[in-house]
Amino acid sequence: MENNNPTPKPKDASKAVEKFLVSSASQLAPYLEACIHCGQCAHACHFYEVTQDPKYTPAYKLFPMTKAYRRSKNPLNWLGMIPTLEEDEIAEWQDLVFNGCTMCGRCTNVCPMGIDVAQIVGATRQALTAAGYYPEDLMAAAENVVQHGSPLKVSTSVLEDRLEWIADESETDIPLDKKGAEVMFTISSIELMKYPDSVGAMAKMLNAAGVNWTISTKGYESTNFGYLAGRPDIAKLGTSRLVNAAEELGVKELIIPECGHAYSVLRWNGANIMGRPLGFKVYHITEYLAKLKREGKLKFKSIETAFTYHDPCQISRRGGAADDARYLLEGFAPNFVEMKVTGNQNWCCGGGGGVQAMNKYRDMRINVFKIKAKQVEETGTNTMISACANCRLTMDESIAELKWGGKLDSLVEILADNLIED
Amino acid sequence: MSDLLDFARGPALQVSVMIFIFGVLYRLISLFLTPKNFIASPARENVKGAFGAGVGEIVRRMIPDKEYMRKEMFAFLNGWAFHIGLAITVFGLAGHIMFFKKILGFGWWNLPSNFVMLAGVITLFSLIASLAHRLTDPVLRKLSTLDDYLSGGLTVLPVATGLLATMHLGLRYETLIAIHILSVCIFLIYFPFGKLMHAFLVFVTRAKTGVEMARKGVKL
Ligand code: SF4
Ligand code: SF4
Numbered sequence: 001m002e003n004n005n006p007t008p009k010p011k012d013a014s015k016a017v018e019k020f021l022v023s024s025a026s027q028l029a030p031y032l033e034a035c036i037h038c039g040q041c042a043h044a045c046h047f048y049e050v051t052q053d054p055k056y057t058p059a060y061k062l063f064p065m066t067k068a069y070r071r072s073k074n075p076l077n078w079l080g081m082i083p084t085l086e087e088d089e090i091a092e093w094q095d096l097v098f099n100g101c102t103m104c105g106r107c108t109n110v111c112p113m114g115i116d117v118a119q120i121v122g123a124t125r126q127a128l129t130a131a132g133y134y135p136e137d138l139m140a141a142a143e144n145v146v147q148h149g150s151p152l153k154v155s156t157s158v159l160e161d162r163l164e165w166i167a168d169e170s171e172t173d174i175p176l177d178k179k180g181a182e183v184m185f186t187i188s189s190i191e192l193m194k195y196p197d198s199v200g201a202m203a204k205m206l207n208a209a210g211v212n213w214t215i216s217t218k219g220y221e222s223t224n225f226g227y228l229a230g231r232p233d234i235a236k237l238g239t240s241r242l243v244n245a246a247e248e249l250g251v252k253e254l255i256i257p258e259c260g261h262a263y264s265v266l267r268w269n270g271a272n273i274m275g276r277p278l279g280f281k282v283y284h285i286t287e288y289l290a291k292l293k294r295e296g297k298l299k300f301k302s303i304e305t306a307f308t309y310h311d312p313c314q315i316s317r318r319g320g321a322a323d324d325a326r327y328l329l330e331g332f333a334p335n336f337v338e339m340k341v342t343g344n345q346n347w348c349c350g351g352g353g354g355v356q357a358m359n360k361y362r363d364m365r366i367n368v369f370k371i372k373a374k375q376v377e378e379t380g381t382n383t384m385i386s387a388c389a390n391c392r393l394t395m396d397e398s399i400a401e402l403k404w405g406g407k408l409d410s411l412v413e414i415l416a417d418n419l420i421e422d
Numbered sequence: 423m424s425d426l427l428d429f430a431r432g433p434a435l436q437v438s439v440m441i442f443i444f445g446v447l448y449r450l451i452s453l454f455l456t457p458k459n460f461i462a463s464p465a466r467e468n469v470k471g472a473f474g475a476g477v478g479e480i481v482r483r484m485i486p487d488k489e490y491m492r493k494e495m496f497a498f499l500n501g502w503a504f505h506i507g508l509a510i511t512v513f514g515l516a517g518h519i520m521f522f523k524k525i526l527g528f529g530w531w532n533l534p535s536n537f538v539m540l541a542g543v544i545t546l547f548s549l550i551a552s553l554a555h556r557l558t559d560p561v562l563r564k565l566s567t568l569d570d571y572l573s574g575g576l577t578v579l580p581v582a583t584g585l586l587a588t589m590h591l592g593l594r595y596e597t598l599i600a601i602h603i604l605s606v607c608i609f610l611i612y613f614p615f616g617k618l619m620h621a622f623l624v625f626v627t628r629a630k631t632g633v634e635m636a637r638k639g640v641k642l
Binding site for chain 2: 027029030031033034035036037038039040042043044048054055057059060073108109110111112113114115116267268269270271272274275276277278281282316317318319320321322323341344345
């Protein structure tokens, strides 16, 4: 694997500021000028909700960047009279913007000014990382992408082994590096290592629909920990592996599996990361399956089980694909029940934005899950399905810890189990 | 005494209106001139156009989703109360309309003065309630800066002095009017440099988010 990322330099607060200025000036300036400190976003944030600690108020997470921005615009700045960000401030916000924000975007829904806090948190992560303030475990996962091709060290040979085994287990074909394929399928290493049945389920459905697809050994990892860790260099490396592989294969479509941030990064930020439009369309697996269902290429037996759906933030609220999951359930799950707060307003699993990979907030994640457990219980069902392996990993951890009586399943697995094959 | 009133009505008001206009323009223009270097991925198919999405979001965010409104009922109702109250007071009072007519060259029908006075009283109490909320609520205390208190205080002053003048309470009417106008001047001068600017920025940020959400096909 290529290694083009320098390890972040020693701590240097002013560099954080500089870095921010570059990334914020273009997109975020209006947001940074507009916060009216009304505090309405506090209750929208799961971290505030479970702790009631004002420091988790979304607007508070904007403070260092707002300060840096104001400093840069202040006409008296050149006199050296405007205070810079202090090291202890930066250290406090390291915790808030990495551990204390899943970049779920729920706060934006309530903000009367419409401020996109998650985007600013993303830029803040980049700034702090550039100055050497970052959580070690998240950075280690990102560095694994450079060294081993994936945050969970899924190298090409691990990939080949696992896929062969999954293909056997699920009695289906998983084409690798197939010339002439029209669709490139990508994997999330979380699924590959922890939820292999999901990969088998997706393969089974693509085959059943007659899709001419393949996985590429040159670009397979769909998660983007570089993005989450505030490392644009690693984010670009991960993205270019996928883009180059897809363009080399000449595919027209690329599918992201059950992973929220992977979808959001490639679908909505891919062109910006690459600095040019991508030569293919990007779909989340739920969008792609919905498309196949609409085209009459996939049919499912209807099931009696009552369940509810957990919207992964990056696919629904920040991805715009909430309707496709519902469309897949139409006619298939007559006893499907929506949670009271659902779709684009849904509560986050507590582990998005890389928070799942940060050990420090394990207890916090478990507390956040209590919101979800209550939501599910209110539906009168005890099963929840979702379409993001990271949500699943986060919530499975909490389910085990809390010995919760309910169940969590994957949408693709439940669909594949009830696929009508000709 | 009329010297003070002449000063307030004359140079003070002229200068502050100029600062207000240039300050607001400076902030808005500098914002729009900020280079945009984001390369957008293609929009979802069949989504609303940018203009409709932006305007739609400006309107939609006037009322929060019921899920959030429940928890923020005070902020929501109180916010509406002082914004509407302020609008009625500023644009509905006969004396104010005369002032606008002088500057703009046209006026409009005024509202009954008792009604405007009632709106003024509600605005005043509502503004004071919001400042009290800011001083006591732990989240708001954590977020609040000098700008927040200053912006609140500088909005209270013209409302309070205006009410006193209308009710002829305290000092001579002329003096009260002069103080009222001077408080408006301070408000106008501060306006472009602090969070009072949200009165303009709200259109920019709501529309920006609306356009971005529509591009992705997120329906709120
Ligand atoms: S994006 Fe989500 S986690 Fe982050 S501050 Fe907003 S509500 Fe909280
Ligand atoms: S709701 Fe919006 S304007 Fe209000 S404090 Fe939060 S981010 Fe700022």
